[in-house]
Amino acid sequence: MKNFIWNMHAFFPQILGIFFVLSIGMISQNVMASDNDDDDEPTEDIVLRGDRTCTGCHDEGAESVLTIGKTKHGTVADERAPTCTSCHGKSIRHMDRPEKVPMPSRTFGKNSLNPVEDRNQTCLNCHQGDKQMHWAGSTHANRDVACTSCHQIHTAQDKVRDRITQSEVCFSCHKEQRAQINRPSRHPVREGKVICSDCHNSHGSAGPGMMTRDSINDTCYTCHMEKRGPFVRNHPPVQENCALCHNPHGTTAPNLLKVRSPFLCQECHEPNTHQGSPGTIDGSYRRNLLARGCLNCHTQIHGSNNPEDVRLEDLLQR
Amino acid sequence: MNKSTKKFLQIIYAVFFLLIAETAASTEDENLRRLTKPQSAINFGVGYLANDNARFGQYSGVRNEGPYGTFNFDITKRDENTGTWLKLLGRNLGLQNRDIRFEHTKQGHWSYFIDFSQTPRYEPFTAVTAVTGIGSAHLDVPTSPTTGEPAQLKTERQAISFGMNRVLPGNFEAQFHFRNEEKDGSRIFGRGNRLGPPISGVVGGYEFLPEPINYSTRQFGGTLNYNGKDLQLSGGYYGTMFINKNTALTTTGGSSAGGIYAPNLFSPIALPPDNQSHQLFLSGGYSFNPTTRGTFKAAYTRATQTDSFFPTQFLAPGVGSNLDGRIDTALVQASVTSRPLPKLSVVANIRFEDRDDNTPVLLYNPLAGQLDFNGNRWSGLNHPRSFSTLTSKVEANYTLPMNFRLIGGIEYEHWDRLWQPTFVGHRARTDEISYRAELRRTLSDSVTGSIAYIHSNRFGSPFISTMTATGDPFFNTIAPLNLSDRNRDKIRLSLNWEPIEPLSLQVMVDESFDNYGHRSGSNLGLQNGSARNYSLDAAYTVSENLQAVAWFSRNETFIDQASRNWSPADGSREIWSANLQNIGTSFGVDINGKPTEKLEVGASLSQSFITDKFKQRTSDPATYSVPNISTELSNLKLFARYALRKNLSLHLDYILNRFKTNEWTWNHWTYTDGTRLIQDTSQIVNFIGLSAHYTWQ
Incomplete structure (x- = not known):
């Protein structure tokens, strides 16, 4: 099977070159098609079907509601695309007397007076399946998080769907994690290479902690599959929960460990011999604290597949 | 490049x-x-x-x-x-x-x-080493301490993914995805045994052996979705595959001091084995009526590990050419949410996961029954590990006047673990029950927020004593962190306040306190812990062209634990304790402005101070003391965007980044082969960038 392993270094430029040229070709065709479309007579509706009722007033400025036209919701060729009233309600009183009823039937801003469930149901009417399947009953749903608390509907660049800016949105509530991503041992969250939604499905999941996979470990294995085993020699907490020892959001101890060795190891291991030593940076027991700590000897801390048993393999040393 | x-x-x-x-x-x-x-x-x-x-x-x-x-x-x-x-x-x-x-x-x-x-990913420490062959599965290690050359360890991931979906008639949709990631490089690894230096007069040692990384990780699957008005279903297959192109790490050279435990005999060293998993799943949701909805997921996963062992002459009789590892996991999860009364909503969910390790149990070490250095005999069997978890939750939410809501909930978590304890205590069953009460206010023009209190209690079956192969009790003093009795109290407060139109304030406070139980007759292991997180955020909109955001966070964790020291000099034992503290203070300021129609400017400053304290209480503080570790990270970003035309602008960016630490992890450590790891403890970076930004439609 190893003969089939792809050599990414060798094929990377060629593969990308091919799909790049293909994509440019298609884009060019599409640009020409769009230019031709511009010759069409403008309709009374500006963006969405039937929006003239609303855009007669709401056509102002750079922050215009019209920018929904840049989004998938504004793609009217898709017959499922909503109208203004699909989300905001018919708002008849608002249209008749806007000076007395300044708000439409349903609004989504921070000062909205519509119940969160009602606002969210508006989105769920179309987005109830797939990744939103487990929204009902999820922690965010139970804590009155509105879809629009995270998503911006009228803009082309929804911050929470962009790998670079997503964490800013999550950190508006999750302050502890905002601090943790600046710890010396961290995932590349700041660089947008590992982002919140790589591990968490904020819409709910069947796993704990809204993990994207069915368990914490299964989520970690998507990038760290070498830790999965099973091994000839297993280290029990490894298989149970990676988060027993690691804090994936960032730590000061190396390798995202919650506490550095030997203190972390001493939270489980019996002090029968050297395991119980206090920390010291000099003297005989510095080997338990310095460098890799206990892992200076017990190197195979996630498990060893060594079938021999002649050099302390059962102690995860080889 | x-x-x-x-x-x-x-x-x-x-x-x-x-x-x-x-x-x-x-x-x-x-x-x-x-x-x-x-x-x-x-x-x-x-x-x-x-x-x-x-x-x-x-x-x-x-x-x-x-x-x-x-x-x-x-x-x-x-x-x-x-x-x-x-x-x-x-x-x-x-x-x-x-x-x-x-x-x-x-x-x-x-x-x-x-x-x-x-x-x-670049290793932040530079290795100064004479070990050669780094990145390969065979290393040459000096036989005595040797001064080497700087080597930069690094890994790199390159992933290609593709996927497609097709909407089918009848509200069906088919999806397919594939991802292949190659990870190459090397990372810090080693070998050693405790019989070596720094204890004078005994032999052994510690050697620097960078682990070769040459992995392929694949994920792939297909899903068929049904998206009806009331019923949604999603069923399909999810597969994963891990391939390590290296089975074992071998060495030449290395220290021969130490008899049968000399470092140079610790070769070959097993590397992570190939493994794979295959999952079938079905999940769905059904809206019984406008106020009641149920969801579920059922999945069955078979994970196997059948990678061939590296060639060896020391394989025990009856052991095959691979582990023949197999873990079957069944998952069932279901949830119901309902609003039986206009003011009352209820959530109930249950999740059961059974991880059944069907790996054959074999005698990998027929000699295990012989006395070890400490006079104990051990089992030579491998130890597959099975466990199952059952979690369930009921939560009710009642609407009060003035847009307040009262929430109460109970959560229960049950674990069954199958394991034969050897070195560490074990419990076949643990249970944890949590109670939650929360008062929340939403839908207010000026003040929203919540206050919540959670109390949880973990307990379980009697501890199973660790024992040697002869049935003699081993040490039974520690209740492991995931098995011990534990009382946890947590309080959370959040407040959003808009005192005036352009100003919004957000306050968040949470505190938690843990109290751990112990093994009978012992007071070792985790004692108690606490955590506090405070944050204050403020956003001020001076005008449409000038906005500012400022934030402050304080994060503290404290852990008290105890262990028992063994003195190599006289064999005496002393109970000692440690108070471990991690204290972080962070703040940030962001200002964005548009002084003219063509010019946008901004500044972003963030600063973090983190201190780790290791307060040990021993009878010999002169010997056993650990200095604090303080780390400071600062980041200043300045930018200017000048519009030359409507669709063309120049971007000027400046970054000042500073990292400062007194981290001592590698400072006092030299491997037996002479390798040392070093870092610049004060790193200041200036980066300036100029770019053109062009937009079109």
Whole structure:
């Protein structure tokens, strides 16, 4: 099977070159098609079907509601695309007397007076399946998080769907994690290479902690599959929960460990011999604290597949 | 930058200039078009890094002083007649953490994408080592301490993904995805045994053996979804595969001191084995009526590990050529939410997961029954590990006057674990029950927030004593952190307040307190712990052209634990304790302004001070003391955007980044082979970039 392993270094430029040229070709065709479309007579509706009722007033400025036209919701060729009233309600009183009823039937801003469930149901009417399947009953749903608390509907660049800016949105509530991503041992969250939604499905999941996979470990294995085993020699907490020892959001101890060795190891291991030593940076027991700590000897801390048993393999040393 | 990467970037540059030339001409009904049609952008330029560093560029490769290319693009086109989108996104193409993604979608019909992602990780410590062969599965290790040359350990991930979906008649949709990631490089690893230095007069040692990383990780699957008005279903297959091109790490050389436990005899060393998993799943949701909905997921996973053992003469009789590992996991999860009364909503869910390790149990070490150094005998069997978990929750939410809500809930978690304890205590069953009460206010013009209190209690079956192969009790003094009795109290407060129109304030406080139980007759292990997190955020909108955000966070964790020291001098034992503290203070300020129609400027400052304290209480504080570790991270970003034209602007960016630490992990450590790991404890980085930003539709 190893003969089939792809050599990414060798094929990377060629593969990308091919799909790049293909994509440019298609884009060019599409640009020409769009230019031709511009010759069409403008309709009374500006963006969405039937929006003239609303855009007669709401056509102002750079922050215009019209920018929904840049989004998938504004793609009217898709017959499922909503109208203004699909989300905001018919708002008849608002249209008749806007000076007395300044708000439409349903609004989504921070000062909205519509119940969160009602606002969210508006989105769920179309987005109830797939990744939103487990929204009902999820922690965010139970804590009155509105879809629009995270998503911006009228803009082309929804911050929470962009790998670079997503964490800013999550950190508006999750302050502890905002601090943790600046710890010396961290995932590349700041660089947008590992982002919140790589591990968490904020819409709910069947796993704990809204993990994207069915368990914490299964989520970690998507990038760290070498830790999965099973091994000839297993280290029990490894298989149970990676988060027993690691804090994936960032730590000061190396390798995202919650506490550095030997203190972390001493939270489980019996002090029968050297395991119980206090920390010291000099003297005989510095080997338990310095460098890799206990892992200076017990190197195979996630498990060893060594079938021999002649050099302390059962102690995860080889 | 290697030759192939250069060639790739040249192609990209050429294509983009062609593309811009073609599309810049379109100009009909410009204002409306600008607001309502998708926009594309390209950003290219050059940056200069003024200082070498290890931390700032750890995940981007911007580490060495010199120029760096800036090249990003986001091309989006939509055919208005058909609703067909073409998207091409490129990020950091001039750096090592580049991303490229191509998407083609006919909205409501079909879509597919191809994605490439590259992520380097540079080890922040530089190894000064005489070990050679780094990155390969065979290392040459000096036989005595030898001064070496600086070596930079690094790993790099390169992932290609593609996926497609097709909307089918009858509200069905088919999806398929595949991802292959190659990870190459090396990372810190080693071998050693405790019989070696620094204890004088005994032999052994510790050697630096960088682990070769040459992995392929694959994920793939297909899903068939049904999206009806009331019923949604999603069923399919999810597979994963891990392939390590190296089975074992071998060495030549190394220290021969130490008799049968000499470091040079610790070879070959097993490397992570190939493994794979296959899952079938079905999940769904059904809206019984407008106020009641149920969801579920059922999945069955078979994970296997049958990678061949490395060639060895020391395989016990009856042990095959591989572990023949197999773990079968069944998952069932279900949830119901309902609003039986207009003011009352209820959530109930249950989740059961059974992980059944069916790996054969064999005698891997027939000699295990012989006495070890401490006079104990051990079992030579391998130990598969099975466990199951049952979690359930009921929560009710009642609406009170003035937009208040009262929430109460109970959560229960049950674990069954099958394991034969050897070195560490074990419990076959643990249970944890949590009670939650919360008062929340939403839908207010000025003040919203919540206060919640959670109490949880973990308990379980009697501890199973560890014992040797002869049935003699081993040490039974520690209740492991995931098994011990524990009382936890947690309080959370959040407050959002808009005292005046342009100002919003957000306060969050949470505190938790843990109290751990112990093994009978012992007071060792975790004693108690606590955590406090405070944050204050403020956002002030001075005008449409000037906004400011400021935040402050304080994060503290405290752990008290105890262990027992064993003195090699006289064999006496002393109970000692440690109070471990991690204290972080962070703040940030962001200001963005638009002083003129053509100019945007901004500044972003963030600062973190983190201190780790290791307060040990021993009878010999002179010997056993550990200095605090203090780390300071600062980041200042300044930017200016000047619009030359409506669709062309110049971007000027400046970054000042500082990392300072007194981290001592490697300072007092030299491997037996002479290897040392070093870092610059005060790293200051200046980066300035100038780029052009062009947009078109």
